[in-house]
Amino acid sequence: MGKEQLLIDICLLAGRMMAQAGAETYRVEDTMTRMAAAAGFPNSQSFVTPTVVMFNLEPMYTTHFARVNERGTDLEKIALVNSISRQMVKGEINLNEAQQMLKQLDEKSLSFPAWLQVVAAALASGSFLLMFKGMWIDYLPAALIGGAGFIILLIAHYLSKVKLFAEFFASFVIGGLAVLSVQFGFGRNLDLIIIASVMPLVPGLLITNAIRDLMAGHFMAGVSKGAEAFLTAFAIGAGVALVFSFFV
Structure with missing residues (x-):
C-alpha cells in the first residue's frame, strides 16, 4: 500500500470514528485535514455529513468516502482520536503506527456497561x-x-x-x-x-x-x-x- 492510500485510509477511519461518536462536523473535517497536512498534503479536501465522510488528498486524486451507519455519544473516543491525530501532527508517530492505533481504538467498546x-x-x-x-x-x-x-x-x-x-x-x-x-x-x-x-x-x-x-x-x-x-x-x-x- 502506497503512502497516499495509507493516509487516505487513516483519515477516513479517524473521520468515521469521530462522526459515529457524535463529534461536530467541523471538528471531524479539521482533524482529517490536519492529519493530511502533517503527512505532506496541505491541500486536502474533506466533506462530512451525519451519514457519510468524504475525503480527497489533492485535486488529482480520487475522492474516497466512508459510510456512517450508526451514531451515538462517546466523548472519550473523540478525545482519543484527537490525541492520536495530535501525535501524528507533532511527528511522534508515523502513518503505520497511527493506523494501528486507530484500528485498535475502533475495535474497542468504550461505552459504560x-x-x-x-x-x-x-x-x-x-x-x-x-x-x-x-x-x-x-x-x-x-x-x-x-x-x-x-x-x-x-x-x-x-x-x-x-x-x-x-x-x-x-x-x-x-x-x-x-x-x-x-x-x-x-x-x-x-x-x-x-x-x-x-x-x-x-x-x-x-x-x-x-x-x-x-x-x-x-x-x-x-x-x-x-x-x-x-x-x-x-x-x-x-x-x-x-x-x-x-x-x-
Whole structure:
C-alpha cells in the first residue's frame, strides 16, 4: 500500500470514528485535514455529513468516502482520536503506527456497561426533579421510572435498531408508569415526574452540535442534526401524549 492510500485510509477511519461518536462536523473535517497536512498534503479536501465522510488528498486524486451507519455519544473516543491525530501532527508517530492505533481504538467498546447507564439515568432523573423544584417525596418515583424508561430504551433500540421507535416506546412506558405511580399514591406531582424521567432521553448533545455546526457554517449538517433532534423530541412527546390520551 502506497503512502497516499495509507493516509487516505487513516483519515477516513479517524473521520468515521469521530462522526459515529457524535463529534461536530467541523471538528471531524479539521482533524482529517490536519492529519493530511502533517503527512505532506496541505491541500486536502474533506466533506462530512451525519451519514457519510468524504475525503480527497489533492485535486488529482480520487475522492474516497466512508459510510456512517450508526451514531451515538462517546466523548472519550473523540478525545482519543484527537490525541492520536495530535501525535501524528507533532511527528511522534508515523502513518503505520497511527493506523494501528486507530484500528485498535475502533475495535474497542468504550461505552459504560448497561447497568451503570441505567443507574446514571435514574440518578439524573431524580436530580432533575429536584432542580425543577419538585418535592423530595417524588425523588424515588422519578428515579425508578427514569431508570425503567432507560432500560426500555436500550432494549427497544437493540431489538428494532430504529432510534425514534425506541425513544417513543421508552417515553410511552415512562408516561404509563408515572400515571400509575400517582394513581396508587406512590408519587404526587405527575407533570414533574414525567418531565424529570424523560430528561435522559432528551438529545442534548445533538441539539448542541446542530447549533455549533450552523455557527461554523456547516448548514447541511446543522440542519440535518437539528431535524434529527426535532424528530427525537417529537417521538418523546408523542409517547407521553399517547399515555395522556388514554389515562388522563
